Amino acid sequence: MTRTGLSRSTVNQRIDALLQGALIVPSGEQAPTRGRPAEKFGFNRGRGVLLVADLGATGMRVALCDLAGEILSERDVVVDVAEGPVVVLERIQQEFVGLLAAAKLKRSAVLGIGLDVPGPVDSASGRVVSPPIMNGWDGFDIPGWFGSRYGCPVLVEKDVNAMAWGEQHLAHPDVADLLMLKVGTGVGGGLVSGGHIFRGADGAAGDIGHLHVDLPAAGPEPECRCGNTGCVEAYAGGWALLRDLADGGADVRTVDDVVTLIRSGDLAAVRLARRAGRALGEGIAHAVNLFNPRVIVVGGQLAHVEEQLFAGIREMVYRRSLPLATRNLQIVRSHLDRRAGLIGLALLLADTIFAPDQVDAMVSVNG
Amino acid sequence: MTRTGLSRSTVNQRIDALLQGALIVPSGEQAPTRGRPAEKFGFNRGRGVLLVADLGATGMRVALCDLAGEILSERDVVVDVAEGPVVVLERIQQEFVGLLAAAKLKRSAVLGIGLDVPGPVDSASGRVVSPPIMNGWDGFDIPGWFGSRYGCPVLVEKDVNAMAWGEQHLAHPDVADLLMLKVGTGVGGGLVSGGHIFRGADGAAGDIGHLHVDLPAAGPEPECRCGNTGCVEAYAGGWALLRDLADGGADVRTVDDVVTLIRSGDLAAVRLARRAGRALGEGIAHAVNLFNPRVIVVGGQLAHVEEQLFAGIREMVYRRSLPLATRNLQIVRSHLDRRAGLIGLALLLADTIFAPDQVDAMVSVNG
Numbered sequence: 252m253t254r255t256g257l258s259r260s261t262v263n264q265r266i267d268a269l270l271q272g273a274l275i276v277p278s279g280e281q282a283p284t285r286g287r288p289a290e291k292f293g294f295n296r297g298r299g300v301l302l303v304a305d306l307g308a309t310g311m312r313v314a315l316c317d318l319a320g321e322i323l324s325e326r327d328v329v330v331d332v333a334e335g336p337v338v339v340l341e342r343i344q345q346e347f348v349g350l351l352a353a354a355k356l357k358r359s360a361v362l363g364i365g366l367d368v369p370g371p372v373d374s375a376s377g378r379v380v381s382p383p384i385m386n387g388w389d390g391f392d393i394p395g396w397f398g399s400r401y402g403c404p405v406l407v408e409k410d411v412n413a414m415a416w417g418e419q420h421l422a423h424p425d426v427a428d429l430l431m432l433k434v435g436t437g438v439g440g441g442l443v444s445g446g447h448i449f450r451g452a453d454g455a456a457g458d459i460g461h462l463h464v465d466l467p468a469a470g471p472e473p474e475c476r477c478g479n480t481g482c483v484e485a486y487a488g489g490w491a492l493l494r495d496l497a498d499g500g501a502d503v504r505t506v507d508d509v510v511t512l513i514r515s516g517d518l519a520a521v522r523l524a525r526r527a528g529r530a531l532g533e534g535i536a537h538a539v540n541l542f543n544p545r546v547i548v549v550g551g552q553l554a555h556v557e558e559q560l561f562a563g564i565r566e567m568v569y570r571r572s573l574p575l576a577t578r579n580l581q582i583v584r585s586h587l588d589r590r591a592g593l594i595g596l597a598l599l600l601a602d603t604i605f606a607p608d609q610v611d612a613m614v615s616v617n618g
Numbered sequence: 619m620t621r622t623g624l625s626r627s628t629v630n631q632r633i634d635a636l637l638q639g640a641l642i643v644p645s646g647e648q649a650p651t652r653g654r655p656a657e658k659f660g661f662n663r664g665r666g667v668l669l670v671a672d673l674g675a676t677g678m679r680v681a682l683c684d685l686a687g688e689i690l691s692e693r694d695v696v697v698d699v700a701e702g703p704v705v706v707l708e709r710i711q712q713e714f715v716g717l718l719a720a721a722k723l724k725r726s727a728v729l730g731i732g733l734d735v736p737g738p739v740d741s742a743s744g745r746v747v748s749p750p751i752m753n754g755w756d757g758f759d760i761p762g763w764f765g766s767r768y769g770c771p772v773l774v775e776k777d778v779n780a781m782a783w784g785e786q787h788l789a790h791p792d793v794a795d796l797l798m799l800k801v802g803t804g805v806g807g808g809l810v811s812g813g814h815i816f817r818g819a820d821g822a823a824g825d826i827g828h829l830h831v832d833l834p835a836a837g838p839e840p841e842c843r844c845g846n847t848g849c850v851e852a853y854a855g856g857w858a859l860l861r862d863l864a865d866g867g868a869d870v871r872t873v874d875d876v877v878t879l880i881r882s883g884d885l886a887a888v889r890l891a892r893r894a895g896r897a898l899g900e901g902i903a904h905a906v907n908l909f910n911p912r913v914i915v916v917g918g919q920l921a922h923v924e925e926q927l928f929a930g931i932r933e934m935v936y937r938r939s940l941p942l943a944t945r946n947l948q949i950v951r952s953h954l955d956r957r958a959g960l961i962g963l964a965l966l967l968a969d970t971i972f973a974p975d976q977v978d979a980m981v982s983v984n985g
Contacts (some may be wrong), residue, residue: 307754308877354951371942380942381941381942383940388698427819428818428819442909444816444818445814447812449811449909450910451795451811451814451909451943452795452910452911452912452943452946452947453909453910453942453945453946454796455907455942455943456908456909456910457908458907458908458910458940458943459907459908460909461907461939461940462904462908463832463900463903463904464831464832465831465832467972477940479937479938482932525845531831534832537830537904537908540822540825540826540828540829540907541819541823541824541825541826541829541904541908541909542818542823542908543818543820543821543823543825544818544819545760545819547731559882561764565724569847571830572828573750573825573844574748575738575748575819575820575822576745576818576819576822576825578818578820579819580819582719
């Protein structure tokens, strides 16, 4: 009860509803107590599934999960988010159909759908808002699109928020203030604080990628795709490293190529990675002063060059942030790695289904 | 019910307890409803009072308040926080005794005591932690000191958090995400989000004063009292303006002198004020990207040079923050001004007394 913050009677009502729907089954064990015995319940894994999609700038990962948030099967798909919502959502839907068919499940087994996107989401409507890199998505009704096809709750979340939720719940359950950093094609931040995702007034909170940083001796400020100069992302985003390495004559086409080149020890690439680390570190130092997190988790493709990136991050954070905020601070690599978003979505969805009024993220039930 | 988030039965239990203690009285009006009539209750203003003290670096303001958070009487007192807790708390206690005597009230009429301080507070213990400008206060048990004298709840809060709470409740009740900025001797920030004060893992959140900023063409980075260079506070804190004006030969001894000089139109002072505005603006731009507030309230003594300060603030915020986070953003001057901290403390205390388990700030009940 302490865990949920719900009263005993509310929990009992919910358990009864779930037992009726066979979503959960008593797991047998019980402890002596007054009133209704404090039974343990397990998810009825056979009863229903969740479909989730983690949408990046140039690819996505889709998965079929059980109600405990465990991934049953998953697929990687190449897709360009800039093709717009109609093309991309149809592609996701094809994959969902494929995942269900492979598992011999009907559409009616789907109890919830979750999608995360590389841009801010209006939590009241589940619509993407003013996404800098998602042409044509502004205001598109994603929950309505899936809701009409499945008739189940549909949840839309900013990618790094879903990742933060997954990391906090599985890797750092005792940490109340966790900041997640995604360093992939772009750079984004998501904060879980006191059991809630911190979204801000417009769903735009955590935007570490466009903090302006001042790197001594780094030359003229690089241009950012947002139109400004000197943003964290203009030094540390995968797109920026790709640009800078290509400008230097390196044969790189994707962010994965960048990661490979840095790991190979290429001098120019390592130098850029360390500069990226310092830019991230200056941005993170700002976030440490303002959010005062206990743990910072770094994920995304660039987290795979941990060694080169983390030196710069730690250098700037310890130089710039006050001791009180850093003395118990941990900076760690993502535990769930490429699955953080999928798992976070599945856990958020499970919360939505089991306690709809406790979840402030968008949920739409149609049909 | 919606407002409190409490169940009807919990609210009824609390109302019964408060009626028994005569803390509230039915105010007569009622609306038709099922079950217990939805009566309106008013605070029984004669039943008890609150004592609050807003402690600054070189002065404080103390007040006697009723249970609705209204100030009944108040006093300004010159005191140097660096004299340490024993001297300063004795001074506060003298003032409290004076306020009670003037109101012909006994000590037993005091239902709660609130103190805010210019430094981070550990919300679990109510102790000040690693305060940069509060020599001798680290870990001092303020709640214990007052609790043993009054036997009532004692609440200790960071000054700008109390101000944020007061502003949000009285001036911006419909705003869920409010960032308060105090620009006085130092520079601090406090955030109210979704009905809670955002404190971070160590009570150190909102530290805008020590964000590192990069002002083009501002010359070499000024030194900050934290040991770093180029902090927001090193440009915009009252102490920094005092230093810079004195270095230029101006006859200024207090932050109030600085305000007077800027308002007089003195060219050097106005130039420094505009530079301070740009430094604050760069810091606020970071806070806008990370917190995404709906309203930013600027208070503290320097808010009295609004005209010169706000131009620089707006310039940098609109240059640096992304459109999504600024299109509905308001930047306004403090409504409660010098009383923001006192009123915030009184409102926080009232919440503590009426719903103790809803308040996560420190409360100690002794005797």
